[in-house]
Amino acid sequence: MSLSAALRSSNLLVSWKSTGRFQQTIAACVELSGKGLHSGKLSTVRICPELAGKGRFFDSHSISIPASIDFVQHSPLSTSLFKDGVRIRTVEHLLSTLEAIGVDNCRIQIHNHSDSHDYDVEVPILDGSARQWAEAIEKVGLTAAADEHGQNCEKLAPYLNEPVYVWKNDAFVAAFPSPKVQITYGIDFPQAPTIGRQWVFVTPLEDSCYVKQISSSRTFCLFEEAEYMRERGLIKGGSLDNAIVCSATNGWLNPPLHFYDEPCRHKVLDLIGDLSLFARFGNQGLPVAHIVAYKGSCRSFLNIYGNIRNSNRENVI
Numbered sequence: 001m002s003l004s005a006a007l008r009s010s011n012l013l014v015s016w017k018s019t020g021r022f023q024q025t026i027a028a029c030v031e032l033s034g035k036g037l038h039s040g041k042l043s044t045v046r047i048c049p050e051l052a053g054k055g056r057f058f059d060s061h062s063i064s065i066p067a068s069i070d071f072v073q074h075s076p077l078s079t080s081l082f083k084d085g086v087r088i089r090t091v092e093h094l095l096s097t098l099e100a101i102g103v104d105n106c107r108i109q110i111h112n113h114s115d116s117h118d119y120d121v122e123v124p125i126l127d128g129s130a131r132q133w134a135e136a137i138e139k140v141g142l143t144a145a146a147d148e149h150g151q152n153c154e155k156l157a158p159y160l161n162e163p164v165y166v167w168k169n170d171a172f173v174a175a176f177p178s179p180k181v182q183i184t185y186g187i188d189f190p191q192a193p194t195i196g197r198q199w200v201f202v203t204p205l206e207d208s209c210y211v212k213q214i215s216s217s218r219t220f221c222l223f224e225e226a227e228y229m230r231e232r233g234l235i236k237g238g239s240l241d242n243a244i245v246c247s248a249t250n251g252w253l254n255p256p257l258h259f260y261d262e263p264c265r266h267k268v269l270d271l272i273g274d275l276s277l278f279a280r281f282g283n284q285g286l287p288v289a290h291i292v293a294y295k296g297s298c299r300s301f302l303n304i305y306g307n308i309r310n311s312n313r314e315n316v317i
């Protein structure tokens with residue numbers, strides 16, 4: 001029996017339990033504009049309060065697209081959502097911030113500046129991190145969300161009951177039962193010794209951990225790979241202002257870094273963004289577990305976690 005089949009056959013891998021807190025929403029609208037990393041298009045994102053139980057969803061061209069794994073369109077360089085002809089690209093940094101800070105319910109309006117009939121929109125890359133999203137949200141603050149009856153809703157979280165893992169060669173992603181969300185992440189870039197091997201351990205939902213240690217970590221890339229992507233039009237909005245770029249032979253091209261291990265911290269930021277796609281009805285997406293990843297593609301973990309969630313679908317709400 002394959003791992004995914006085993007997971008599908010089990011309905012005990014996660015239990016939904018109360019976090020002891022109410023679901024929240026943003027206290028007032030916030031708006032940021034900027035260029036998309038991959039498309040180079042200028043867009044504006046407006047995050048607005050929403051009722052408890054509605055979760056997070058994008059709103060573009062009158063189409064409502066839940067920020068859910070059910071609408072993910074696989075793309076190698078970023079995470080995109082697709083529904084009814086509308087595609088929202090590069091959602092991971094914004095969703096990472098919303099999940100970690102606790103904006104459980106919100107409407108995310110987004111449109112391109114140049115062409116109002118363009119159904120292919122991209123979340124602005126800003127400085128390549130989640131810092132500006134976090135600052136804008138913290139400025140207006142959060143509030144307990146009420147449902148259509150004016151009632152607050154308790155926020156549930158998926159607690160992992162058994163270890164799960166996937167691996168390929170020396171890369172792996174595993175998750176172990178834990179009383180709180182913990183992430184250990186390792187990367188290894190022997191071809192770029194300035195990055196080399198890095199490990200990070202964080203408890204992203206505790207205190208201000210995410211804002212202080214993760215949100216300002218920027219997208220990184222290898223100079224040689226960036227040139228290849230630029231020539232093929234894959235990073236039309238990429239510049240030294242929205243990514244830290246490392247040359248295999250000459251080290252960082254645009255120092256200083258925000259942290260000596262900023263690349264590894266950014267991988268944690270992306271992982272939280274992708275796992276946020278399992279949030280439903282204003283509940284937590286991040287599994288309450290110790291997630292350990294080494295050179296891991298988040299995608300493989302999304303697949304097993306997706307199976308876990310689906311196996312529990314009837315038990316969720």
Ligand SMILES: [Zn+2]
Pocket residue numbers: 092093219266270
């Ligand atoms: Zn990223």
